[in-house]
Every structure is written in C-alpha cells, then in structure tokens.
Amino acid sequence: MRMNLTVNGERHMLEEVRESESLLFVLRERVGLPGTKNACEQGRCGSCSVLLDGMLCCSCLVPAVQARECSVTTVEGLAGQGGPGEEDGPDSVQRAFLDAGAVQCGFCTPGMLLAAHNLLRHTPDPQEAEVRQALAGNICRCTGYQHIVEAVLLAAEYRRAERGALVQPDGAP
C-alpha cells in the first residue's frame, strides 16, 4: 500500500509498504534512516524507540499502516534541537551522554536518547528513581546503566542552564 509519513520534519511518500510491516522496518529500509536499531522486534529492548506524534513507543511494535499520515522523530532528528548555538551539533541530551561516558558499543544509545528526551519533556527536573523508571524499557548490555542515568541527570542540568541563559537578557537577577 501507499502511505505518507513525516520523519524528522520531512514528508515521505512510501510505495508498496507491506501490510504486516513494522514502522521500524519502514524507517530503516524504506526511509533509509538506520539510527533506529533493531534488536529484538518484541518490544523488550527499547533500541527501536521513536516518538510517534510525540509519543514514545517501540517502532518494532507499530504496524506501519497505523503510522500513516503521522509524524515520527528518530535519533537522526534530535541534533540541532538542543537550544541556542546547537542548530547543527548534538543536542543537550546527546552532549550529556558523551560527557558522562554513557556510550560504549552504542547500540542502545538511540533508544536511550529518545526515552531520555521523552522523560525530560514531561519531567524537566527528574529524580534518579524517575530516570531509572523512565529507562526501564531500554536494555543496555554494556554500561551497567550507571553512566546512562548520570547522563540523563546531567542533560537536565544542561537544560536548566540553557533555560537560565534564555531568561537572562530580560534582566534576571
């Protein structure tokens, strides 16, 4: 079947999508964005996490058909969303992952970044327990999670600083 899909702001007209195909397959094989990872195709590892119309989900469990006319954000769409001076570079969450050493093999990283984004959008100043809860659906086989949790807390800090920088010109104390 034919369907429209907007990925990271860009509209795609897709042809001959099979009815049983997942959104994950469409993103990787038809749109050509391999950042979203495929590890289990059972919803258990979270490495395929994307935002579908702003909602965090496992793209391996979304029938592509159900994403017709929807808007998807993948890891490729995160860079440049961080705030002032970040139009091209990594966004604040990505920077925090690098700075905290939260990436080893990197396979879980795209999904972790999306889950972290989702958390910080709804809970800008999370407690450590909230971070762990928010990442419960994302498995990492390398890091032991500690650095990832620290990275998300650091990202929250970066964002606080950015917010501060934004209000200062108006004469903050």
Added chain:
Amino acid sequence: MEFLLPRDRQEALELMAGRPGTVPVAGGTDVMVGWNMSRGLPARALDLSRLGHLSRRRYGEGRYRLGANTTYSTLTDELRGELPGLAAAAGAVGSRQIRNRGTLGGSLGSAWPAADAHPALLACRAEVELASVRGSRRVPVREFFSGPGRTAREGDELIEAVLLPRPEGPQLFTKVGRKAVATLATCSFAVALWPSTRQVLTGVGGADRPAPAAVAEAFLAGQLAAHGTWESGERLPDEVVRHFGELAAEGAVLGDDVRATAEYRRRALSVLARRSLAQAWENYRTERHRCA
C-alpha cells in the same frame, strides 16, 4: 494479508461481520510480536486506531465508560485519582513505551492470564461492552474470562468499552515478577472495598485464567458480617487475614512455567492477598475515621 481501514463504527462492525477471522488491531503490542516472529499472518487485519468512538471516555450515572482504545498511560496519567485500582495495575504494565500503546481493549482481546489490568477489572466490578452488527451487550468481567484462553467475545464482536462504577473505598493492585519493573507478572492480586454492599472483591492474575478469589471473598464476607466489622471499623484479626490469603492461593488453578513453579505462585499469592487485604482494610478504617 489485507489491512482494513474502517472510517467509522458502522463500517468496522460490518467488516467484522462480513469476514470471519478478521483480526482487530488496537495498539499492536501483542499482535506485532506474533507478526514479527512470522507466526502466521492473518488473512485480514482491521485497524481500530483511528476510530474516535473507541478513544472516548466519559462519566455519568456513577459510572466511568472508557473506550477500548484507552491506553495504560492514559490510566496512569489522567485517571489515577478517579480509578486508583485500575491505574495502579496500568502503572505496573511493561515500560513507558508499552504503556503508551497498549490498550484496555487489547488486554481483554488477548486475555493473557497474567495481564495486569484483569485482576483490577475483576475487583473493580468492571463490565465489558461488546458490539457487532447484531447489537451491543454488556458482560460483567467476571463472566468475560470464560475459561483458560477463552473469553465471552464472539468472532464478529469488537470490544467497545469498559464500564467501571465510581470507587467507594480503597483499591489496591500488587504484582510479583522476576524483575522490579518492565516484567510480566508471576502472579498478581487486586482488591477493592465496596462498603455500600458490604463486599470485598478481588482478582487474581497468574492462574489458568483471570478470576476472582471467590472462596476467600465468601469467607471474608461471612467473617465481617458475623462480627459487624463493617460497622465497627475494627482491625481485622490476624488469623482472618492469614486465612484469607491461604484461601486466595488455594482457589487459584496454578501451573509451572518458565517464570515460576506452581508452588512458588501459591506461596507468593497467599502473601500478596494477605498484605493487600490488611493494607486495604487499614486504609478503609483510617478513611472512615477521617470522615466520622
């Protein structure tokens, strides 16, 4: 495989009626696991995700009506105050990713014996609204799970909504799994207090089918009536609470599987039931005092 995309309720029901074996798809969290493993694709699937009437929620005449597409995240984020028992169960489901997509209708459609929503629906006196071109009907959830792997839903019927009365007292859900979070239940237990009818209702997950702990409920009702405990609001004797737990575990048809042995389940279930009742009753007593 064909993916049918109905535009409205009528079209959906007609497609279900005209084509036996059509598989409805709501959030897809269960069906896609099968499709990805190439475990036999159905000849026809039917997309429910764009049917507005299945997402609607309303409250009237003392009852909540939740459209079948209501997700676990909606229950935890928007209905925690109104429906604490069901919201607690929804919060115990999988991960945020799964809760964002998984629906009540899908849970009832799959009817997994260990699914988290079912015990809560049982304790919370839920009814399931089913519809087909032949008409609509309501089935109490206690009759919906008609046997191991079986439900009261006919092949041409869609689950359209879940109806729940406004809570009258404490409602709790607890679960034991192999991990603290993002794990299927080894067993689970829900309890809800209904002071107006003097009932303590329950639901058990992890047995051969979702079912109330009927023998335990009857025992407790007898004890509470005999001692006028609803009226006095006294503490429950330890031996009553313990026996309630034992009966809840004995009444469930438990088996061995990859997650646990039947023996482990029996033990865990009796502990969950005992603790849940003690906590719920304590909350009820405190609440009563505050109101008095």
